[in-house]
Amino acid sequence: MSCRLRTAHNLHLKASLSARNLTFVDVYAAFILSDTWGMLIVHHLNDSRSQRILWLLEELEVPYEIKRYDRTKEGRAPKELFEVSPLGKSPVISDGDVVLAESGAIVEYVIGKYGKDKIIVPESGRLDHLYFTHYAEGSLMPILVQGMVNRMVPQQSPFFVRPFANLIFGQLDKGFVQPELKRHLSFIESHLEKANGGWFAGGSEPSAADYMMAFPLEALDATDSKVLGPKCLEYVRKVHARPAYKRALERGGSYAYARL
Secondary structure (H helix, E strand, C coil): CCCCHHHHHHHEEEEEEHCCCHHHHHHHHHHHHHCCCCCCCEEEEECCHHHHHHHHHHHHHEECCCCCCCCCCCCCCCCHHHCCCCCCCCCEECCCCEEEECHHHHHHHHHHHHHHCCCCCHHHHHHHHHHHHHHHHHHHHHHHHHHHHHHHHHHHHCHCCCCCCCCHHHHHHHHHHHHHHHHHHHHHHHHHHHHHHHCCCCCCCCCHHHHHHHHHHHHHHHHHHCCCCCCHHHHHHHCCHHHHHHHHHHHCCCCCCCCC
16 A cells, blocks of 8 residues: 555544544554554565665664565566656665655665664764765676676677677676776775774674675675675675574565575
């Protein structure tokens, strides 16, 4: 049921009960117990960035519901996601009247609303926190996506042009993606070597920077772990060992980049 329909249903319910001369307590109790009581909904696409949102919500112990979407045979998001967000991307959350896409925006929104007192960034790590929260999608993920495109295009090309596609996109991968990825992973490895506590902003607990950085690193670990240095590998193991992360896996279902 959509948020607007939920609101209309709840108003109708309260008006109906009031018309029967029931007390405010009766009306309020019925409102609370009805299945329309507001709860954050995660529109969760399998094997996607929405897994980081489930992890965050589990860490903060925020009640939420999951609406699952399965990729098409081409690996794309299904058309049903376009009914939630005009770009048809995941993750998307519904929280009352708020419908919000983009995992970085969702992480900041959820922490701002539900986690201000639970996620404390040390003063010494504030710039790192700011930087890596935006670096994950702004700088690192475009390289991974380009590498994925370089692999997918030849695979999906017609048979007679596949050798040429393999040659062209193989050269792009070798000449651009791999050198860039190596440079970025060396930079991340160096940062983690100096990070107090093993988290990107320092401190004893993960911050927004970690909820954003975990996805690209665990994706690399699952698909080509030899490219990661020891600190990056240790970081991924550290994330996957957290009880909240394991709960997120249980709730989210099958996930290509981590296993219980």
